[in-house]
Amino acid sequence: MTGTPGTPAVPAVPTLGVEEEFLLVDRRTRLPAERAPQVIADAATVLGNRVQAEFFPVQVEVCSRPATRLDDLRDDLVRLRSVVASAAARAGCLLVASGTPVLSAPGPRRVTDDPRYHRMAARYAGVLDGCDGALCGCHVHLGVDGRGQALALGNHLRGLLPVFQALAVNSPFSAGRDSGFASWRSVQWSRWPTVGPAPVLDEDQYEALADALVDRGVLLDRRMIYWYARPSEHVPTLEVRIADVNADLDTVVLLAALLRGLGGVLLTDVDAGRRPPPVPAGLLGAAHWRAARLGLSGEGLDPVTGRRAPMSALAEQLVEYATPGLTAAGDLAAVRSGLARLHRLGTGAARQHLAFRRHGRLTAVVDELAALTTAAALPGGFGAPAGGVRDTRPARRADDHAGRGGRAANEWSAGGHPGRGGVASGTRPPSGRYTWGRSPRGRAGRPARTGPGADGGGMRTTVELLLWWGLLLPSALLISRALSRLETAVGGCLAAVGALGAVGADGAVGADGAVAVRRASGAAVGGTAYRAQTLRAQALRAFPRTPLGDTARLAIVGASPRPRCGAFRSVRLAPASPRAVPACSTPGPGNSASPGAAPPSTDTPRPGTAGTP
Structure with a gap:
């Protein structure tokens, strides 16, 4: 903290770091895939020990470097996601940022092959028995000058964390069902010992309590202190562990910047010797429950006053309170625009619900999460229009020489100068057009990327539509004569236009062409009615099984002597x-x-x- 007598003190600007936990899901089934050892070994050749294993072998964790500038933090996270996603793709997986697995297979879940994890699984078997699976969080580290300052900062911060929890909710679905919560991860995570708001402690009290919890067998070790805000055991930081991992990287950066701005303001109170406001434990727990249940969409609870207020209004008040710290860090404009964007597009949980309503399938939710996890520059997220949006920001280029090293303790100090790291030359995903027609697997209605580095999905669309038309239309004409001239003309035009425009378009017209063919052929097999949305999805996802099946059905019907x-x-x-x-x-x-x-x-x-x- 700096300042002169008679002038307001300028808040400190702590360093920032972020840890993100991701799910690995099979590219075909969208179920969690136990391929973390393979993915980590591959990604570690680039990232070193900044990619790590987690409790279940369907998870990977990445750790950013300490940063002082938001741009540096964002670039580092983009690179981490890009490298791990590429390694996951080589293992036949998708990298998904969701607090809980949207889909999961029944049966017991294997833990990562690590002695510590095996001991935890044996001691806390009852906790694991009722768990839906892997839980993925996002942890923000704020640099401090030692454990005492970390505890003091956490004491001041604890009553404000329900608002951060509401901003970060991203786990409404779990194991194939709607949980009814915006953050089901928070509910499942609370099954573990010590999960919850941290008690108000000084350094001596913390040491005594931590030793007692381990000595009495409540915890396996100090690393199992899972408070929502805890002093880190390996670096000089306060680690805030309240957030679900978010596919939208802008949400992650917003959370980190807002926490850092608030931390700067609260460190001023800490240095001035002010005591934190009293927060009743019961009200604080209720505020966290409401945040997990409703996110930003409902009323929150101010744990200090006990009054109910719209959670969105509480978030705005938090920004106002953090304004001096945000101004000192140069992040005020970014946080205000980021919060306005979050209000406009919705939280991660709201966007997952939107994706399910739009497609009617949880597999589509997984696909959109996977696309957004790696499309770090896509500003529209799940709510992007069908035509896609373009990332106009120039790619950053910087040298990266410390990818394999650990974090030095002095990098995390609030007054230090952390290495900025940046991104290696050429590691940022190239700028291009993001469209919302076809995914890498050729499914309809999911985000896909075209332009530099694209996987050729547009050409596959063209080939499939041409083959479909060439196979199904002659079969329908020759076997059953099911198509009227009007249907033939309309379907042919739509399919031809869609095929010609599929390489550079979003595939919607091509899907309409395929739908027209299926409608026409469906008239010959009993006039089977499909909803337009289902038709569109089925038409582009089932090649070549569907046209072959339709052809067989048409042949059977055509061979029948009795018209139907x-x-x-x-x-x-x-x-x-x-x-x-x-x-x-x-x-x-x-x-x-x-x-x-x-x-x-x-x-x-x-x-x-x-x-x-």
């Missing part, structure tokens, strides 16, 4: 009437079921016959 579906045909009336009128025949495989093609005549005999008026 309707069509509008021109029949000739008695010689006394020279004009022809449409008549409705019985359903049959060669008939069109297009509604509205021509109205049936009121003087037509019963269905299945052609007679005279």
